[in-house]
Amino acid sequence: MSMLQTIADYFPFIPKARPKYVTESGNRVHGLIAEYATSAEAYHAAEQIRDAGYKKWDLHTPFPIHGIEEAMGIKKTILPYIVMKVGLGGAAFGFLLQYWITAIDFTGFTVQGKPYGAWEPFTMIVFELGVLHAAFASLIGMLMLNGLPRWNHPLFSSDRFLSASQGTLIIAIEANDPSFDPEATKELLEKTGGKEIEIIEDAD
Amino acid sequence: MSAMHPDQVTAERLAGLRPGAAGRDVDMGLGDGTLTEDPALESPLVLGDRTFDEVTDIVCGYAENPAPRWWFIAFSIASTIAGIGTLFILYMIITGVGTWGLNNQVDWAWDITNFVFWIGIGHAGTLISAILCLLKQKWRTAVNRSAEAMTIFAVICAGIFPGIHVGRIWFAWFLFPIPNYNWIWPNFRSPLLWDVFAVSTYATVSVLFWFMGMIPDLATLRDRADLRLRKGISKPFSLELPTGHHLVIDAITPDKIRAKVYGFFSLGWRFSSRHWHRYEAAYLILAGISTPLVLSVHSIVSFDFATSILPGWHTTIFPPYFVAGAVFGGFAMVLLLLIPLRAVMPNFKDLLTQRHIENMAKIILLTGMMVGFAYGMEFFIAWYGGNEYEVFAFTNNRAKPTWLFDDGAPYWWAYWAMISCNVISPQVFWFRKLRQNPLAVWVVAFFVTIGMWFERFVIIVTGLHRSFLPGEWGMFFPTWTDIGIFVGSIGIFTTLFLLFIKFLPTFAIAELKAVMPAADPHGPGHSDPNAAHDHDAEGGH
Numbered sequence: 194m195s196m197l198q199t200i201a202d203y204f205p206f207i208p209k210a211r212p213k214y215v216t217e218s219g220n221r222v223h224g225l226i227a228e229y230a231t232s233a234e235a236y237h238a239a240e241q242i243r244d245a246g247y248k249k250w251d252l253h254t255p256f257p258i259h260g261i262e263e264a265m266g267i268k269k270t271i272l273p274y275i276v277m278k279v280g281l282g283g284a285a286f287g288f289l290l291q292y293w294i295t296a297i298d299f300t301g302f303t304v305q306g307k308p309y310g311a312w313e314p315f316t317m318i319v320f321e322l323g324v325l326h327a328a329f330a331s332l333i334g335m336l337m338l339n340g341l342p343r344w345n346h347p348l349f350s351s352d353r354f355l356s357a358s359q360g361t362l363i364i365a366i367e368a369n370d371p372s373f374d375p376e377a378t379k380e381l382l383e384k385t386g387g388k389e390i391e392i393i394e395d396a397d
Numbered sequence: 398m399s400a401m402h403p404d405q406v407t408a409e410r411l412a413g414l415r416p417g418a419a420g421r422d423v424d425m426g427l428g429d430g431t432l433t434e435d436p437a438l439e440s441p442l443v444l445g446d447r448t449f450d451e452v453t454d455i456v457c458g459y460a461e462n463p464a465p466r467w468w469f470i471a472f473s474i475a476s477t478i479a480g481i482g483t484l485f486i487l488y489m490i491i492t493g494v495g496t497w498g499l500n501n502q503v504d505w506a507w508d509i510t511n512f513v514f515w516i517g518i519g520h521a522g523t524l525i526s527a528i529l530c531l532l533k534q535k536w537r538t539a540v541n542r543s544a545e546a547m548t549i550f551a552v553i554c555a556g557i558f559p560g561i562h563v564g565r566i567w568f569a570w571f572l573f574p575i576p577n578y579n580w581i582w583p584n585f586r587s588p589l590l591w592d593v594f595a596v597s598t599y600a601t602v603s604v605l606f607w608f609m610g611m612i613p614d615l616a617t618l619r620d621r622a623d624l625r626l627r628k629g630i631s632k633p634f635s636l637e638l639p640t641g642h643h644l645v646i647d648a649i650t651p652d653k654i655r656a657k658v659y660g661f662f663s664l665g666w667r668f669s670s671r672h673w674h675r676y677e678a679a680y681l682i683l684a685g686i687s688t689p690l691v692l693s694v695h696s697i698v699s700f701d702f703a704t705s706i707l708p709g710w711h712t713t714i715f716p717p718y719f720v721a722g723a724v725f726g727g728f729a730m731v732l733l734l735l736i737p738l739r740a741v742m743p744n745f746k747d748l749l750t751q752r753h754i755e756n757m758a759k760i761i762l763l764t765g766m767m768v769g770f771a772y773g774m775e776f777f778i779a780w781y782g783g784n785e786y787e788v789f790a791f792t793n794n795r796a797k798p799t800w801l802f803d804d805g806a807p808y809w810w811a812y813w814a815m816i817s818c819n820v821i822s823p824q825v826f827w828f829r830k831l832r833q834n835p836l837a838v839w840v841v842a843f844f845v846t847i848g849m850w851f852e853r854f855v856i857i858v859t860g861l862h863r864s865f866l867p868g869e870w871g872m873f874f875p876t877w878t879d880i881g882i883f884v885g886s887i888g889i890f891t892t893l894f895l896l897f898i899k900f901l902p903t904f905a906i907a908e909l910k911a912v913m914p915a916a917d918p919h920g921p922g923h924s925d926p927n928a929a930h931d932h933d934a935e936g937g938h
Contacts, residue, residue, distance in 0.1 A: 236918035342664035360449030
């Protein structure tokens with residue numbers, strides 16, 4: 194069920210889990226957002242929320258804050274391994290492509306009497322195809338690990354959230370976090386210096 | 398000026414009519430405040446005591462505000478030239494390569510010169526985004542976006558020339574690893590085929606790099622358009638006509654188009670720190686793999702020449718020499734484009750400071766010296782190697798002026814144009830006053846661009862025009878088609894660049910913010926006692 198839920202946002206026909214909290218209008222509660230004035234405040238707030246045991250929450254900032262991974266407890270991404278594997282695969286493909294064409298399928302070009310399967314002239318294209326595949330892997334891998342592209346999200350319904358792309362720093366805690374409690378979470382956000390706390394509804 | 402800031406004071410600040418917030422600008426006594434010679438002081442990267450919101454307003458303003466009049470004039474001229482150039486290309490394709498001045502002796506001329514010229518220019522963008530990123534040069538954030546854009550447009554122009562140079566372009570698919578109807582595959586031992594893979598990989602990776610860098614900034618543009626739509630302050634489409642009237646079309650709301658188009662390409666970016674973490678990892682990986690890539694591309698381009706047996710081409714110094722020349726010519730083009738923009742675009746000077754220009758001038762001086770060293774080394778090896786054909790190629794085909802020697806080189810003027818533009822003109826940057834003067838830097842960049850075109854012309858045409866038998870000697874004269882296509886490629890490049898500065902984020906907004914002192918969560922001067930100087934230097938945010 195939980196696997197299905199992760200992709201339920203993309204496919205409307207997948208039934209969603211019963212919401213833990215609903216607003217008076219009957220919409221599910223996506224979570225709470227709070228605004229922070231400076232990156233130092235947001236950084237320290239992130240440390241406190243991490244220590245309070247929250248898992249499904251995020252800090253939205255117009256620029257990457259240096260060292261925020263530690264403050265939020267984000268694990269190191271596996272992206273480099275994906276890129277390395279795809280890149281090496283691309284390089285191997287480059288070699289096999291050239292070797293098969295030049296030494297196996299079509300031995301029509303005798304160049305200076307050198308062996309058909311000589312690897313030296315293949316190095317350039319092996320390198321280029323390795324880089325090409327690695328580049329695609331890093332962009333597409335980054336997007337897929339991030340769950341992007343995803344053009345619709347409950348957070349976009351908030352005007353305040355949209356200003357996170359300009360100068361505002363926003364912490365969003367999701368309602369389906371096991372530690373989430375409307376009152377206690379709001380108190381925590383207030384205690385850490387969060388201003389303009391707002392409930393985000395998921396109108397679906 | 399900006400729809401997001403209706404109040405007069407902010408609007409004037411954003412228009413560059415009013416200085417930064419009172420009393421907080423730090424005057425370091427030199428230039429615009431960024432030219433300090435004290436290595437303990439870190440020059441501010443963004444001037445005018447800007448907040449994050451203001452930086453956003455400035456950069457997004459270029460894409461959101463109505464295009465200024467100079468933009469329309471420049472765009473009309475550039476796109477007309479591009480159109481005429483395209484007609485010349487069409488004429489050449491319909492009629493044949495004979496419309497160029499090529500002959501049996503000089504069978505590569507302006508076409509390949511232009512190809513190498515443009516592909517060389519296309520190196521600065523990736524160099525700035527990749528190598529300077531790995532070297533943690535924060536000042537790159539001011540120029541990387543426009544330099545990457547320039548890279549892609551230059552590679553597009555470069556791609557035209559080998560494409561049409563094959564003559565019968567409907568056989569261009571022979572370049573790809575596909576067997577033809579006689580089951581003949583392309584030859585993987587030919588540097589020309591390596592070149593196909595190198596240039597197309599480079600073009601693709603540059604586009605990916607550019608696009609990935611733009612995702613957050615496109616999301617910023619999307620959110621601003623969306624906010625204006627929600628607040629109901631979006632304006633209908635309006636165009637100022639040359640007569641002074643305004644053409645207003647109520648049915649079109651640009652913000653709706655912006656929200657859709659920027660929204661589509663920003664892929665739903667939410668500025669999440671968890672996303673930023675992977676984004677930064679991906680950026681670093683792309684920088685890491687682009688660094689050897691950018692070095693490989695011009696090396697492979699140089700193999701087109703170096704693996705031949707022609708005197709003047711058959712040299713091992715070519716790969717590093719071509720790479721240094723590409724960086725040299727690429728930075729010159731960046732300066733050539735950005736220095737005029739500093740003058741005409743509001744607040745551009747606060748984001749692209751005099752320090753940035755000085756840094757690029759220093760890179761031009763360095764790479765100019767490297768290129769000069771390579772020119773000298775070619776001569777030395779020609780003499781030291783004891784190959785008389787090689788010596789002849791360098792002295793009698795290139796260097797000796799005909800008015801001084803009876804056996805002089807008919808292309809001596811091209812050679813000396815190259816030397817004076819590439820080796821002599823950057824030497825003015827030894828003087829601090831000149832490398833800190835944007836006009837002087839622009840003039841040198843202009844000369845360097847001309848010199849780098851001549852460098853490729855000298856290599857290609859003087860290498861070919863006199864073969865081993867004097868009976869095969871000939872000259873190359875360009876035709877109108879040669880000239881038209883080259884000038885047309887400049888038009889295509891300029892048109893694309895003008896479209897870029899009007900419709901896309903000209904600066905990497907997110908990266909600019911990340912290097913501003915206020916972005917540091919530990920605050921300037923708090924975590925590191927040695928950074929106390931920075932606190933003063935950066936305006937005490």
